[in-house]
Amino acid sequence: MPPPARAKSARTLGIDRFLERWLPQIVVSPLFAASLIFVYGFIVWTVYISFTRSGVLPSYNLAGLLQYERLWSTPRWYVALQNLFVFSGLFIAGCMAIGILLAILLDQRIRIEGVIRTIYLYPMALSFIVTGTAWKWILNPTLGIEKFVQELGFPGFSFDWLIDPHMAIYTVVIAGVWQSSGYVMALFLAGLRSVDDEIIRAAAIDGAGPVRTYATIILPIIRPVFLSSIIVLAHIAIKSYDLVVALTNGGPGYATDLPATFMYSFAFQRSELGVAAASAVMMLVTIMAIIVPYLYSELRGGRK
Known part of the structure; x- marks a missing residue:
C-alpha cells in the first residue's frame, strides 16, 4: 500500500476508534448538561432563595430562617399538609387494594384477561389534566352522577362533594385512585407471574385454599413489589398538582390545597x-426522606 493511502487508512482507523470510545459521551453530554442546569441547578437556586427575603422578585440577601417561620405560621400551609396526609393515605391504600385484587384476578388467567387489563391500564395513558377534567364533569352536580341518578327517579339524591369544602378532597382521591390503580395492578401482576408454579402446587397439595395461598405464601414472596409501589405512589401524592388544578383548582376556597x-x-x-x-x-425534604432509605436498601441488597 502506498504511504499516502496507508496514512489515510491510519487516520480513518483513529477517527473510528475515537468515535467508538467517545460517541456515547458526546451524544449524552448535552442532555446531562441540560439536566444539571435546569433540574439540579434550579433545586440549588430554590434552596438558596428560601433563605432570602425574596418577594415579587428574587432577592439574594440572606435572611436566615425567616421564610420558614412565615411558612409555618401560615394557616393555609397547615390545610395543605392536612390534605396531603388525607390524600396520600387514601390514595396509596386505594391504589394498593384495587391493584392487588385486580392482579390476583388476572393471575387466574381468565378468558377476558386482555380486555380487563386494557381497561384498567388505559387510564395510565392519560395525563392527570385529562383525568381531572373528566372527573370534574362526572362529579359536577349539574352534569354528572347527581343529575343522572335524579333523572332515574330519585329527585332527592345529592352528591355534591365537588363543591363541599369538607368532602372535596375525597373527589381528588377518587380521581387519583382511578388513574393509578392500573399501574399497581401491572406491577403486582408481573410479580405474581414471576412466582414459581411449583410453590403454588405444593400449597394446593398441603390443602391451602386460594385465599391462604396468596395471603401467606405468594404475596410475602413478592414483598419488594409492595415497597416499590408505595414509594412510587407516595412520590406521586406529594408532588400532585395538575390533578388538583384540573379538578378543583384548590377549592372551594383553598379546601383542597x-x-x-x-x-x-x-x-x-x-x-x-x-x-x-x-x-x-x-x-x-419529604420526598428525599422517602426515596433515600429505599435507594440505600436497594444498593445494600445489590451488594449482598
Whole structure:
C-alpha cells in the first residue's frame, strides 16, 4: 500500500476508534448538561432563595430562617399538609387494594384477561389534566352522577362533594385512585407471574385454599413489589398538582390545597417567592426522606 493511502487508512482507523470510545459521551453530554442546569441547578437556586427575603422578585440577601417561620405560621400551609396526609393515605391504600385484587384476578388467567387489563391500564395513558377534567364533569352536580341518578327517579339524591369544602378532597382521591390503580395492578401482576408454579402446587397439595395461598405464601414472596409501589405512589401524592388544578383548582376556597398548589399560588399569584421556595424545599425534604432509605436498601441488597 502506498504511504499516502496507508496514512489515510491510519487516520480513518483513529477517527473510528475515537468515535467508538467517545460517541456515547458526546451524544449524552448535552442532555446531562441540560439536566444539571435546569433540574439540579434550579433545586440549588430554590434552596438558596428560601433563605432570602425574596418577594415579587428574587432577592439574594440572606435572611436566615425567616421564610420558614412565615411558612409555618401560615394557616393555609397547615390545610395543605392536612390534605396531603388525607390524600396520600387514601390514595396509596386505594391504589394498593384495587391493584392487588385486580392482579390476583388476572393471575387466574381468565378468558377476558386482555380486555380487563386494557381497561384498567388505559387510564395510565392519560395525563392527570385529562383525568381531572373528566372527573370534574362526572362529579359536577349539574352534569354528572347527581343529575343522572335524579333523572332515574330519585329527585332527592345529592352528591355534591365537588363543591363541599369538607368532602372535596375525597373527589381528588377518587380521581387519583382511578388513574393509578392500573399501574399497581401491572406491577403486582408481573410479580405474581414471576412466582414459581411449583410453590403454588405444593400449597394446593398441603390443602391451602386460594385465599391462604396468596395471603401467606405468594404475596410475602413478592414483598419488594409492595415497597416499590408505595414509594412510587407516595412520590406521586406529594408532588400532585395538575390533578388538583384540573379538578378543583384548590377549592372551594383553598379546601383542597396540597403543598404543590400552595407553592404555585404563593409564587405566581401572591408574589411571595420566598415562602413558595420554602414550601418547595419542605416537599423536597419529604420526598428525599422517602426515596433515600429505599435507594440505600436497594444498593445494600445489590451488594449482598
